[in-house]
Amino acid sequence: xxEVEIEKENAAIAKEYKELxxxxxxxxxxxxxxxxxxxxxxxxxxxxxxxRKSGEAYIFxxxxxxxxxxxxxxxDATSIAAALLHDVVEDCDDYSINDIQQLFGExxxxxxxxxxxxxxxxxxxxxxxxxxxxxxxxxxxxxxxRVIIIKIADRLHNLQTMDSxxxxxxxxxxxxxxxxxxxLAHRIGLYNIKTDLEDLGLKYTEPxxxxxxxxxxxxxxxxxxxxxxxINATLxxxxxxxxxxxxxxxxxxxxxxIRNKMVKQGVTFEEVYDxxxxxxxxxxxxxxEKFLAWKIYSIVTDHFRPNPTRLRDWIxxxxxxxxxxxxxxxxxxxxxxxxxxxxxxxxxxxxEKGYAAHYKYKEGKSSEDNLDTWISKLQEALENPEANxxxxxxxxxxxxxxxxxxxxTPLGDLKSLPKGATPLDFAFSIHTEVGMKTRxxxxxxxxxxxxxxLKSGDQVEILTSENSKPxxxxxxxxxxxxxRSKIKSSLKEEKKRIGEEGKxxxxxxxxxxxxxxxxxxxxxxxxxxxxxxSLDLFYRVGVGTIDxxxxxxxxxxxxxxxxxxxxxKISRKRTxxxxxxxxxxxxxxxDMLVFGNEExxxxxxxxxxxxxxxxxxxxGFVTIxxxxxxxxxxxxxxxxxxxxxAYRIMSAKWIDSSQQEYTAILKISGLDHLGLVNExxxxxxxxxxxxxxxxxxESNHGLFSGKVTVQVNxxxxxxxLMERIKKINGIEKVQRL
Numbered sequence: 089x090x091e092v093e094i095e096k097e098n099a100a101i102a103k104e105y106k107e108l109x110x111x112x113x114x115x116x117x118x119x120x121x122x123x124x125x126x127x128x129x130x131x132x133x134x135x136x137x138x139x140r141k142s143g144e145a146y147i148f149x150x151x152x153x154x155x156x157x158x159x160x161x162x163x164d165a166t167s168i169a170a171a172l173l174h175d176v177v178e179d180c181d182d183y184s185i186n187d188i189q190q191l192f193g194e195x196x197x198x199x200x201x202x203x204x205x206x207x208x209x210x211x212x213x214x215x216x217x218x219x220x221x222x223x224x225x226x227x228x229x230x231x232x233x234r235v236i237i238i239k240i241a242d243r244l245h246n247l248q249t250m251d252s253x254x255x256x257x258x259x260x261x262x263x264x265x266x267x268x269x270x271x272l273a274h275r276i277g278l279y280n281i282k283t284d285l286e287d288l289g290l291k292y293t294e295p296x297x298x299x300x301x302x303x304x305x306x307x308x309x310x311x312x313x314x315x316x317x318x319i320n321a322t323l324x325x326x327x328x329x330x331x332x333x334x335x336x337x338x339x340x341x342x343x344x345x346i347r348n349k350m351v352k353q354g355v356t357f358e359e360v361y362d363x364x365x366x367x368x369x370x371x372x373x374x375x376x377e378k379f380l381a382w383k384i385y386s387i388v389t390d391h392f393r394p395n396p397t398r399l400r401d402w403i404x405x406x407x408x409x410x411x412x413x414x415x416x417x418x419x420x421x422x423x424x425x426x427x428x429x430x431x432x433x434x435x436x437x438x439x440e441k442g443y444a445a446h447y448k449y450k451e452g453k454s455s456e457d458n459l460d461t462w463i464s465k466l467q468e469a470l471e472n473p474e475a476n477x478x479x480x481x482x483x484x485x486x487x488x489x490x491x492x493x494x495x496x497t498p499l500g501d502l503k504s505l506p507k508g509a510t511p512l513d514f515a516f517s518i519h520t521e522v523g524m525k526t527r528x529x530x531x532x533x534x535x536x537x538x539x540x541x542l543k544s545g546d547q548v549e550i551l552t553s554e555n556s557k558p559x560x561x562x563x564x565x566x567x568x569x570x571x572r573s574k575i576k577s578s579l580k581e582e583k584k585r586i587g588e589e590g591k592x593x594x595x596x597x598x599x600x601x602x603x604x605x606x607x608x609x610x611x612x613x614x615x616x617x618x619x620x621x622s623l624d625l626f627y628r629v630g631v632g633t634i635d636x637x638x639x640x641x642x643x644x645x646x647x648x649x650x651x652x653x654x655x656x657k658i659s660r661k662r663t664x665x666x667x668x669x670x671x672x673x674x675x676x677x678x679d680m681l682v683f684g685n686e687e688x689x690x691x692x693x694x695x696x697x698x699x700x701x702x703x704x705x706x707x708g709f710v711t712i713x714x715x716x717x718x719x720x721x722x723x724x725x726x727x728x729x730x731x732x733x734a735y736r737i738m739s740a741k742w743i744d745s746s747q748q749e750y751t752a753i754l755k756i757s758g759l760d761h762l763g764l765v766n767e768x769x770x771x772x773x774x775x776x777x778x779x780x781x782x783x784x785x786e787s788n789h790g791l792f793s794g795k796v797t798v799q800v801n802x803x804x805x806x807x808x809l810m811e812r813i814k815k816i817n818g819i820e821k822v823q824r825l
Contacts, residue, residue, distance in 0.1 A: 128172055153238065154172045174204075332384070503518075508567050692708060772798060
């Protein structure tokens, strides 16, 4: 560019900036102007090297968006600044969200961050494929509705300047606009913008239809003006006689709505009878507004016969967007139906600007208070789409998906998950293999536990490792059916694998005891250890809960069934031996009931009304004289007990002790030497199913002491571990705390 061209462009940019301040709907204070100026300067700096497809400087786009936000939507200085900055973080490496927060405060930064997230999503994926998710995400992601409003303004300007784009891009963006942005603009009460979005959307999706209707509207403009004059002449004398200050205008129906009528009713342009509406806008103070509206209504219906089924009274019950007006359809001159809209000047402003205008008329409130009220009202409107929105529900059913959250992958793709989902659910939603190899997760760049609850807008990165595999704790962290079923099947596979190893170990050990492993001996072992299946038996041998001493006991009981029978009879009368207690501990823990969040082991009785068995979904009920009674959740008495005696209900569940993980703390002491810590950690990590949670060691004048916290499946594993650690050279004492 030549110097003259650069000067011309700079002058044009300065002119646009001044125009922005001049046309702002809100009254701007000096502080407001300073904020907008600062945002303008940052935007100019950030986009200095950028040009749009049309060739003009990129800065014209954020200024144009800010002008729509300031004049057509009527937002405040904060929103104007955010509109100027909406592409800065995304397009310029020199500015981060933290920089924006330091320069402009938290509110502007939050809005810009929301807009950046939406834009990054668009770049990384084909939004048309994700349109439904994208629409829902717009509603759920942001607690500040200004993000959506500025995005709508951004989209409007993009559509207005789309001529230089490729035709396929034009169609994609226009389709997306009709699907997402136009209904959102309608929901927020930005009717003028909604009409522009729809018409421009049609211009690029069906250009021939659009141009045809546009030409016909322009051709019939004279006829329309003459028709309005005729209505005006009929009503004028009566309206003037009542001393009303009013204006009668004709408003052509939008091209999009005319085309909709033609398609729905199967008619030609000429056959669409209500191609325009007559709008009567009157001056009034707030006190007489309603009274005058109905007065004008009675004058109109005196002269023109109304259609009783087409009365819309949005004055007595304003729409959730704040829209107020009386709509009546009357039989006008030449036997044509025509819609007459009756609005005060205030109502007309509200119709065009939404709540921004609505709160302009609230007395005794600062514009900032008004804006806060407006934003909270809008948020409510979005969250309650049914409220006073008959016309909206007919046109586009918009639900707020409160039971879903929307999170981003590191690449900016969008994933929909149920509310309450964790990083583990996210990992399995990406791919089963990613889920299976999950080692940890980062949410918004920070490491979080796998039990962390995700929120809409979080960016989630899964850390994987080839050595990672599901454990039983994962079932506590996962909430989605997909993740839980994959974890359960993995644990089953793991159990089978350990079971197969256990079967071979059992075969060898029984051989030493002169017992052959066959169906008969397996059944005897299952019954002896009070188990359910042969897999349970093999698994327990594999993990070491059934070891040599237990198998020797079994062999001796088997070799002399009579002695075993006598022993059993005697054992009922005498105190059990240490070995018997230990065996009972192993077997009774299988399918054991635990209560409450702490999973306490308490005394209980099984209720007779539903006879729960191990594995059923159950709850505990604290009786007055009979301790805790356990009922199935499907018990006929469950609903009655839970509703009438909620304070006496305890959560309960069956657990399989062999698959539960317990925490054990080992205290180790001895003589220090080089490499001792390494030897200890090697022994621990090489053991089957032992996971270190924490460790601390210290050495003092040649003496060594340390604590190790491990997670294990059973008591016997802890004993094995302690024995192995004791064998390390220099270790004098290992005890369990």
